Every structure is written in structure tokens, then in C-alpha cells.
Amino acid sequence: MRNLIVACAAAGSVAVLSGCAASGGLSKADKRFQRGEYETAIELYKADVAKGKEIAMANYKIGEAYRLSNRVEQAESYYKAALDGGVKNADAGFNYGLALKANGKFEEAAAQFQQYATNGTNRTLVARAEREAQNAQASTQLTAMRTNNEVTPLDQINTPSAEFSATIKPDTKELIFASGRDGKKYPGNGEGFNDLYAIKFDDAQKMTGGTVQSYEAVAMNPGAAAAPATPGSPTATPAKDSGKPLFNKANTHEASATYSPDGKMMIFARSNDGSKKGFLSVDLYASYFRGGTWTEPELVKGVNNSKADDFSPVLSPDGQTLYFASSRPGGQGGNDLYKATMGANNRFSAPENLGDQINTPGNENFPAVAPDGTLYFSSDGHPGLGKLDLFRVEKNGKVTNLGAPINSNGDDFAPYLTANDMGVFASNRAGGKGSDDLYMFRKKPLKLVTFYAEGKVVGVNGKTGTSAPLANETVDVLNSAGQKVQSVQTGADGSFKVKLDSSATYALVADRTGYFTARQGVSTVGRTPAQDQLPNEMNDISIPVNLTLTEIVKNKAIVVENIFYDYNKWDIRPDAAAELDKMVQTLVDNPEISIELSSHTDARGKDAFNQTLSQKRAQSAVDYIISKGIAKTRITAKGYGETKPVIKTAKTEEEHQKNRRTEFKVTKINAPAGTTN
Structure with a gap:
């Protein structure tokens, strides 16, 4: 997820970029770095390394430029070179651990974080390093977890540029998403400024077909008569037909649209153009559909914080709660998740931090709410597979990693749930078209297994030892408590087949006067194969059972x-x-x-x-x-x-x-x- 300004994945980006006026004595690379023009700064620092100029610090700044433009996985070798060169920076060891974690090197990352927790001098990072060391150790177990989900790229939408933050407009059923495919390049990472786009699928269930259009064109030609707008901004006025873009502005980022249930209120994230602060901060804006057109977007009152980025908004299914991410002071660290509720005056209440069970010293971004009210979000502060992972908040408040194949060692973020077990998310994982791509996920139908005990009952002559199948013999099935739960008769060839429950233990018993009772234990506990090992939707598994009734002969040893x-x-x-x-x-x-x-x-x-x-x-x-x-x-x-x-x-x-x-x-x-x- 390289689109830092709207995505805001990199912790500390605001602190690094604020006060960006270049001071005297700085090199060209440093000046670019301070202005947040990381792509140019990287090339200038690489040139310094080639010239042998302050090699350790130049390597460290390259690593920092990659980290602050959310490409920390590319920073690993530069951080290592800086540390090997004796760089003087209190945070270098911690940031090197982040790069190792982003590349899935969890054992090395855990050791690096533990070393920093013991020897580091930045008190804030020392405390975080202890948690990161624990997370990295836990991540080694997550790599083996694979869930019953399938992931499919939305390749009719994806391009080499970034696509992320998908949502569905409830009244028109269009998929709205952000992309940097057109326009001027943002100097922070060399990718395009993000704008909003829309597509109406031919097959909404499979998310196939349709043509991508600029959201500007779709919004200004709704194709439907005006309807009453959702309350919330009594002073909003319709935008004038000035011919200027209403939503997608030049030199700004727009992303993460979310809508009221009737589709008439839209909240989205927009950055400023950087002309005043030297970097692009992000705020939440709202627009309302009135009089057949959309109102000029305005700041969401009472929610934005002037000292922070506020981004990735999402409304709950009933439209009464607004969730969003923010880097504002007073949180757990990095970006935190907040919520604000719609009050009686049709304005949102003061934002409330979602607490330390969800928020961590890392970054929590891109909340989403499923139709059943379950909260999902992205985080790099909980144990994961590398960078940002997707998580779900269970009913008991526990945070659960969604596991592979939804999560990868790249950034997996910005979920949108179209149903309780399916939806869309963004990822920059390997194998995509480039940068961030959109993927559809859904839980596969659970393949079912039916267990059977199947075999024969054979009688053995006690004197001669000869054997023969026994027809019409009763086989009793006893549960673990010794109680008979069912019986079955053998066929003409002595064979039988009886259905068993999964995760249960049985004894199968055949009894005949004058013969030793035949008994065999059977268990289905732990015998259900993994879903990816089952070939069919319905699968029969037979457990062989052979019951031998031996004739009793007195005084035979x-x-x-x-x-x-x-x-x-x-x-x-x-x-x-x-x-x-x-x-x-x-x-x-x-x-x-x-x-x-x-x-x-x-x-x-x-x-x-x-x-x-x-x-x-x-x-x-x-x-x-x-x-x-x-x-x-x-x-x-x-x-x-x-x-x-x-x-x-x-x-x-x-x-x-x-x-x-x-x-x-x-x-x-x-x-x-x-x-x-």
C-alpha cells in the first residue's frame, strides 16, 4: 500500500514531514526528504552512497524514505548497511526489525526487536519493541494457518497503478474505488494522485463485466430523479455548475468513499494540495445529493483533527455510526481507529477511540462493518504475516487474524464486506498487476464428510480353524459410554456398512451363542481431512472393520x-x-x-x-x-x-x-x- 497520504500506513509520517521548510546547509537529498519527496530523495541518496559520501547515514535515509512511503520491505538491505556502517541513529535497529518483519523473516525480526528492547535508547520504541518481538514470534505460527477462503483478483479493474478502498453505493449498486491511474504523479512515491472511480458490474455476484468510469462523470449524471437527502448538513448547498471537478481535484488525493443506507450522503477522505504545509494532510469530507445534484464537499464537522490525518471512513449498515482512522494525539500510537455516532441534531458526536484491545502502538487502518455488525480492520500492530493484515473483532472482543489466503506478507487492507463471508479488499501482494490491486474473497462452501464403518463378520470353526462369512448377523454399534446407539444386519456375504458421526468413538460388537464375542473399536476423532484435501462437495470415508466370531472349544489353549x-x-x-x-x-x-x-x-x-x-x-x-x-x-x-x-x-x-x-x-x-x- 504505497499511497501514503490517503492510506497513511507509515507511523510517524506526519512528524517527519511537518515543518518541511528547507533549512540552510542541507543537501539536495535532505531537502527532498524533508519535503516528503521520497522518490527523488532515494535516487539522490543512492548517488551519495556511490560517491562514498556519508555512506552509513545515506543508507539509513534511503531505508527511511522507503519506510515513510510505505515500502519498508525494500528498506531491509539499506538499514542493515547503515547499521553495519555504524550509523548514529537511535531508531535504526527498531526500523530494521520492521523491515525484517515486512519480509516475513519473523525469527530474525524477533531477535532484532528483542535486542532493541534490551539496548535501545528511544523509550517509546523500547516498549513497542517488546510487543513487536512477541508478535513476530506469534507470526511464525500464523504462517501455517490457512482458512477455507478463496481469493480472486478483480482484473477488469486492476492496473499497474494503485486500486484500493472499494465500496458499493447502495442505491445504484456501483462499485466505487480509489485509483492513481490518471493524472500527475505524487512525489512522495512516484505514483499517481488517487481519485475516485466507479464501475457497474454486469454480474454483481461474480463482480465481472462492466466499464470503469471516473466517479466525477457518474456522480454528475446520476440517471435518477432527485430524492430527499439524508439529514446531517442543513447548511449544505448544491454545487454550482462551474465545470470544475466536484470530487476528484487536481494535486489532491481522494479515496475511501462511504454512503448512508439510501446512498444520498457520501463521506470520503481528501488531502489538501500541500501549498500551505508542505505535505498533504488528510481530512474527512461529506457531500449530499439534493435537487438532482451533489453538494460541494465540506469538512465533516466535529470529527476532523487539525493536527492529524483522518482517513478511511466507513458508515455502519444503519448509517448511525462513523468509523475512521486517525493519527491524532492521545491514541495508542501510530494510527488508531475511532468512531462517532449520529446525534439528535443530525451531527456526529465527538470521536471515541476504540481502545487498546483493538488499537496498538502500530497502525490500525481501514475499518469495515459487515452486514451482521462485525467490525473488520487492517493492522500491522497485531501478529500478522508481514505488513498490514486483515482482522476481525469477535463477539467477545478478541481480535482474530483472517489468515491466508486473504492475508499475505504484503499489505492486505481496506476490506469491504458485501456479505458476512465475502467481500473485497486491497493488497500489494506478489502476482498482482502492480502497486495495490483489488481482490474479491469469499468463504468456500464447506465440503462435507460422512463416515462409515464397513466390513465383514466372519465365523471361525473352533476345531478346524476354517472360516466363512456369516449372513444375517447382528452388529451392534456402542458409543463411548457402552450404550447401543444402532444396529445393522450383515448381508449374504457377511458384509455390513453403518454410518457414524464425526468426532465420536465407538465399539462395533457381534455376538453369537457358542462363540467368543467379536469387538473392534472405531474412532472418527481427528480423521476429517483438511478442506483442500477433499475432492468433492460430499465425501464418504469408510473405516474398515473386521469382526471374527471364533467358536468356543472347551480346554483348547x-x-x-x-x-x-x-x-x-x-x-x-x-x-x-x-x-x-x-x-x-x-x-x-x-x-x-x-x-x-x-x-x-x-x-x-x-x-x-x-x-x-x-x-x-x-x-x-x-x-x-x-x-x-x-x-x-x-x-x-x-x-x-x-x-x-x-x-x-x-x-x-x-x-x-x-x-x-x-x-x-x-x-x-x-x-x-x-x-x-
């Missing part, structure tokens, strides 16, 4: 995997506890069975020792299971030592490990409750 003990010990380790918890669940799911839990050792060691150790290990496992609520009458412990090896001639460690095992077998099958044997 079943190995319990992954039950390990420390050497010569029988304590239940955490990894063994996790496996024994599965055994607990098996006993809960199959209340009709009683089991023997056995422990086996390998053949190494003495027989008696192995027998005692295996019995203690088996008993420890049983005690653990009983501690989880299983009746002790349903489970017994048995240590077999080395008497029942799986591999009788074990030689390798792997073979010995197979012999060191824990098993269980069903010793009794009780009749289900309510039945008889």
Missing part, C-alpha cells in the same frame, strides 16, 4: 500375545496390562465362560524354579484381571513351568520365546441367564 515379564519377576508391566485388559473385555463380553489362565517357561533353568516362577506369574495375571471386576470364581491361575513346551527341542531364542507364553482355555460354559442345561 489360546495364546495371549505380548504378555512379557522382567527377568526373574512376575510383576505386571504396563505393556502386559494393556493385553490383560483385552482379556478382561473378553470375559465381560462372554459372561457364560470360566477360564484357566496359565503361564509357561522355557526349559532353561531348574524345574522347581521354573514351576514356582510360572505359578507366580499366572497368579499375578489372574489377580490383575480380578482387580478389574471379574469374579474370582470365573478364573483360576495355573503355572506349568517348562512341562508343556510348544517346541520340545527349542534351540534359538525365538523358539524359547514361543515356549515362554501365557495362555487361557475355557474350562466351563455356563448356560445363559434364563435358560437351563
Whole structure:
């Protein structure tokens, strides 16, 4: 955002430019610098560097000229050269940090700001440096945040010159914006003076088609009969048909038009021509549509401050509150946001600062109000992605960065909300046509995800081990509290599919008399892909589930995997506890069975020792299971030592490990409750 006078992004610009009369002894570069003619000053200072003339200070002044014309990202190398050259300036280190931040070098910026906070001599900047260091550290996290928005350049409007500050005139639905595309160049940054322009889109929803016209031509030929003007300026008189421009003046900037709900009152920002002060200060002006024409713009009474720039006005949707930015004294620092309300006398009240939750020692500019009343604004004082970012004020007062792709490491500013989730903003990000360009943004329709558990129920013959799909088997879906929330029947091939909620945890259970209950946990928590990874508006995601019902055979040993003990010990380790918890669940799911839990050792060691150790290990496992609520009458412990090896001639460690095992077998099958044997 290079259009400093109307945009007023650079903190301290008024202080630097005020009192611009050139004093004796100043170089040509210094004189240009003091008059705010930064573009010419930069070239003159570069010539001084080439000649070896006061190199450190000349480099610093180049950096300052870029910063004060809001091109601080281009100042980085000059600030560094100045500091390396030993420049004597109390603010150099802080301003170097700003340049690093503007270029997205957040870790380097944080270190630079922290160094200035420790060693700097400008007390005001020392306090700000501490906050900037925190912001830069927070910005490293923001770079990874990407929101569900899409951004499209309005290329039928954009030119190599600046385009920014868009709004829609409510009665005619024209898009009004500022641009420096025509006229004399402003010496502060080498770009054109800003004027107001208008376009009537052929497709307003997509913002396509139409022809850009000077706002002057549109305003003076409204194409509609006069209507009662909005109250607010009883002394205003219609402009005389003098042939002179009414809104777009030569050698001044005009930008940031805003309208009353009926379109009959217009407030905008205009600079003076610099003939008296030596620089272009900015004030708010109002014009009213009366008698078929617009009145001569006049200063908005009671709102402007003679010692400051007042700019980027916006009216609330009901037209009763005027928000704007100002560099006036008494704020938090830099530019602050203010508001004034329409009083009973149809004049605005004294402006009120929006407070330190919104305003910072940096710059807050370009407020905007969505149709639902939500306040948006631009700032470089809150954690962001580089220079100015767009922010939203939440209902609880918290300020939220809108994130990429709306924000970038360039200036992203001047939002206008056409709906609660779409609108227009300006940016000088890479890839544009040049300077500031207008972009449309909208929240993409949220892509939806439906989760399913999908799989088969298979039955296994307990004696032969053969398996086959089970048709017409009931699968129960239990929630995290163990309550059944739905059931589904398997098809002829044993398959099933059941819908699940997102961010939920389930257990799928199949149960058949004479078989071990089959259970599998399923969770959809954290499984929803990112929006940019979803191919369709509606997306089905299946989670595979396989439920195996194994026939219960009495006295058939079943190995319990992954039950390990420390050497010569029988304590239940955490990894063994996790496996024994599965055994607990098996006993809960199959209340009709009683089991023997056995422990086996390998053949190494003495027989008696192995027998005692295996019995203690088996008993420890049983005690653990009983501690989880299983009746002790349903489970017994048995240590077999080395008497029942799986591999009788074990030689390798792997073979010995197979012999060191824990098993269980069903010793009794009780009749289900309510039945008889």
C-alpha cells in the first residue's frame, strides 16, 4: 500500500514531514526528504552512497524514505548497511526489525526487536519493541494457518497503478474505488494522485463485466430523479455548475468513499494540495445529493483533527455510526481507529477511540462493518504475516487474524464486506498487476464428510480353524459410554456398512451363542481431512472393520500375545496390562465362560524354579484381571513351568520365546441367564 497520504500506513509520517521548510546547509537529498519527496530523495541518496559520501547515514535515509512511503520491505538491505556502517541513529535497529518483519523473516525480526528492547535508547520504541518481538514470534505460527477462503483478483479493474478502498453505493449498486491511474504523479512515491472511480458490474455476484468510469462523470449524471437527502448538513448547498471537478481535484488525493443506507450522503477522505504545509494532510469530507445534484464537499464537522490525518471512513449498515482512522494525539500510537455516532441534531458526536484491545502502538487502518455488525480492520500492530493484515473483532472482543489466503506478507487492507463471508479488499501482494490491486474473497462452501464403518463378520470353526462369512448377523454399534446407539444386519456375504458421526468413538460388537464375542473399536476423532484435501462437495470415508466370531472349544489353549515379564519377576508391566485388559473385555463380553489362565517357561533353568516362577506369574495375571471386576470364581491361575513346551527341542531364542507364553482355555460354559442345561 504505497499511497501514503490517503492510506497513511507509515507511523510517524506526519512528524517527519511537518515543518518541511528547507533549512540552510542541507543537501539536495535532505531537502527532498524533508519535503516528503521520497522518490527523488532515494535516487539522490543512492548517488551519495556511490560517491562514498556519508555512506552509513545515506543508507539509513534511503531505508527511511522507503519506510515513510510505505515500502519498508525494500528498506531491509539499506538499514542493515547503515547499521553495519555504524550509523548514529537511535531508531535504526527498531526500523530494521520492521523491515525484517515486512519480509516475513519473523525469527530474525524477533531477535532484532528483542535486542532493541534490551539496548535501545528511544523509550517509546523500547516498549513497542517488546510487543513487536512477541508478535513476530506469534507470526511464525500464523504462517501455517490457512482458512477455507478463496481469493480472486478483480482484473477488469486492476492496473499497474494503485486500486484500493472499494465500496458499493447502495442505491445504484456501483462499485466505487480509489485509483492513481490518471493524472500527475505524487512525489512522495512516484505514483499517481488517487481519485475516485466507479464501475457497474454486469454480474454483481461474480463482480465481472462492466466499464470503469471516473466517479466525477457518474456522480454528475446520476440517471435518477432527485430524492430527499439524508439529514446531517442543513447548511449544505448544491454545487454550482462551474465545470470544475466536484470530487476528484487536481494535486489532491481522494479515496475511501462511504454512503448512508439510501446512498444520498457520501463521506470520503481528501488531502489538501500541500501549498500551505508542505505535505498533504488528510481530512474527512461529506457531500449530499439534493435537487438532482451533489453538494460541494465540506469538512465533516466535529470529527476532523487539525493536527492529524483522518482517513478511511466507513458508515455502519444503519448509517448511525462513523468509523475512521486517525493519527491524532492521545491514541495508542501510530494510527488508531475511532468512531462517532449520529446525534439528535443530525451531527456526529465527538470521536471515541476504540481502545487498546483493538488499537496498538502500530497502525490500525481501514475499518469495515459487515452486514451482521462485525467490525473488520487492517493492522500491522497485531501478529500478522508481514505488513498490514486483515482482522476481525469477535463477539467477545478478541481480535482474530483472517489468515491466508486473504492475508499475505504484503499489505492486505481496506476490506469491504458485501456479505458476512465475502467481500473485497486491497493488497500489494506478489502476482498482482502492480502497486495495490483489488481482490474479491469469499468463504468456500464447506465440503462435507460422512463416515462409515464397513466390513465383514466372519465365523471361525473352533476345531478346524476354517472360516466363512456369516449372513444375517447382528452388529451392534456402542458409543463411548457402552450404550447401543444402532444396529445393522450383515448381508449374504457377511458384509455390513453403518454410518457414524464425526468426532465420536465407538465399539462395533457381534455376538453369537457358542462363540467368543467379536469387538473392534472405531474412532472418527481427528480423521476429517483438511478442506483442500477433499475432492468433492460430499465425501464418504469408510473405516474398515473386521469382526471374527471364533467358536468356543472347551480346554483348547489360546495364546495371549505380548504378555512379557522382567527377568526373574512376575510383576505386571504396563505393556502386559494393556493385553490383560483385552482379556478382561473378553470375559465381560462372554459372561457364560470360566477360564484357566496359565503361564509357561522355557526349559532353561531348574524345574522347581521354573514351576514356582510360572505359578507366580499366572497368579499375578489372574489377580490383575480380578482387580478389574471379574469374579474370582470365573478364573483360576495355573503355572506349568517348562512341562508343556510348544517346541520340545527349542534351540534359538525365538523358539524359547514361543515356549515362554501365557495362555487361557475355557474350562466351563455356563448356560445363559434364563435358560437351563
